[in-house]
Amino acid sequence: MDSIDLEVLKTSAAWIAAGHKAELVTVMKTWGSSPRPIGATLAICDDGTVVGSVSGGCIEDDLIARVRDHGITRDKPEVVSYGITADEAHRFGLPCGGTIELALEPLGAHSRIAELLDMLEQRRLVERRLNLDTGAVTLAPAVAGNILERVGNELVTQHGPRWRLLIIGAGQLSRFLAQIATAMEYHVTVCDPREEYRQGWHVDNVQLVHAMPDDLVLEMKLDHRSAVVALTHDPKLDDLALMEALKSDAFYVGAIGSRLNNTKRRERLLQFDVTPEQMDRLHGPIGLYIGSKTPAEIAISILAEMTAVKNGVPSSMQVNHAAAPQPPSDNGSTCMVR
Template sequence: MDSIDLEVLKTCAAWIAAGRRCELVTVIRTWGSSPRPVGATLAICEDGSVIGSVSGGCIEDDLIARARGDGLRRAGPERVSYGITADEAHRFGLPCGGTIELAVEPLSARSRIAELLERLERHELVERRLDMASGAVTLAPAPPGAVMRADAHTLVTLHGPRWRLLIIGAGQLSRFLAQVATAMDYHVTVCEPREEYRTGWNMDGVQLVHAMPDDLVLELKLDHRSAVVALTHDPKLDDLALMEALKSDAFYVGAIGSRANNAKRRERLLQFDVTPDQLARLHGPIGLYIGSKTPAEIAISILAQMTAIKNGVPAALQVGHAATPEAPGSHACVA
């Protein structure tokens, strides 16, 4: 399952290869409330076909109507605004007072979409620079701390896995977690030193590594865009990974297990070189409380908690499994 940004680019490449006129639309600025964030993309074809989203739907309807009525006639990139007045905000489905500015870029072979996709296949984080006057495009590795930016002359966008997720263990839950995380723009690595669990594992876009978890955590040099989730139930594997991950800059470190197992894990980690402050970063029992029972539901619960933390949602607004009353018959792994 690709992320929506990757689906947009792949569709653009297919349209270009087929000789069809198409445009790439990017949200570059918003004022007030806006249904879609800066950086959201949409591609539109000459027949009105679209993929992606830049609003709640009404701006897409306007773009489609224009494409079908007038065709795609732009000779070069343009900046387009919607919702400047209250009437327009209502017409285009924006919240009251909301305004959205878009960069609309006609695509061709010189747009270098195919080359960009080749780099993304190698899991590179790429900076794409568009000259708004000439339409010329350059591609380069994104420097540390790079962010999207736009001015009257240039649009610079970032493409590739902006976030990293290391999963310890290649079980059934790991498959669901890896699949959804990939669609959420994570570069997913699964660490599984046990041969019996690696047999039959095959997921496109997910890297499977045969290594000891603590060695891999150190090798990856986890930063503030990294997350680690331990899912093996084996202290010899999970604890080693957690011990190193808690010392890193990873924004999220979590481990599956019941309340009782989580308490024992915390006692074990304190016996190693893990400080109380570092241990306080451990999420376990893992995930937000959504009544999850099945592996697919538990994966959603874990990713919901990761997303809340990544987006800076205050802890007081999160209901984690560790904060919920333990009911008889609750799921042994999570509740």
């Protein structure tokens, strides 16, 4: 997940620009069971409008009611807790008596939300420090690490640019993959130099590029928040792009194909200047084993594997297609093991 939801930041900036009062609510700490993780955010406007979530609905209702009854009156941040007693846990719907600690931050020009968004557009990793006594905010370059921590009287949050997904090939499967990835807040680019595949291909908020995939991989300067998925089945398009992607910092590089085709692909790439260590980063046959058969199910399988890799799930806890039991009827000609 992003350290702080992009939609929350963008909506907050729009409210500030329009002259509204608003508050940013951030989950600082949880005890026991909690429906939302540390770093989850919510923004609330002076008219009671809410974007984001910190509890799945129960605490949001209380925050909205307070704003509608009393308005937004804070001029400095405040740290509050919900669910400390059994009665409160029952009242706010926190499971198993869980407790959640929130930072409530009144927003304004001093919050530097618009400046933070500009830095994220430049694909910079940013550390935001909020002084919990005064509300003063500082922004600085960050080194990848904790999403959130409290240091003395400062709440330190880390904000990264949007995760990016480059899909090679504008086919039916890429359409489903792009739609789901967009809903997961990836910035999705689809690349296909073949005009016959690009005609009629469209997904809202997805950029369709006419270029050679390997050239685009180099142009995009893939970083640790980038993923590449090759779906064309055409070695002339997939192989060169995969070769460049495997040399990059992309957190995930995968290609569709059967076990047999995946073996042949690896043999071809090793004949170029791809090292065995780089080759070990290639995911193929692509996706986690979920018994997928339809393009939509295969897209879910791919994104499940991407998510597991992004979140640091050990490979020993994943069952990918390469490790799944092979049905007797599979002669190696199918796209994936199901």
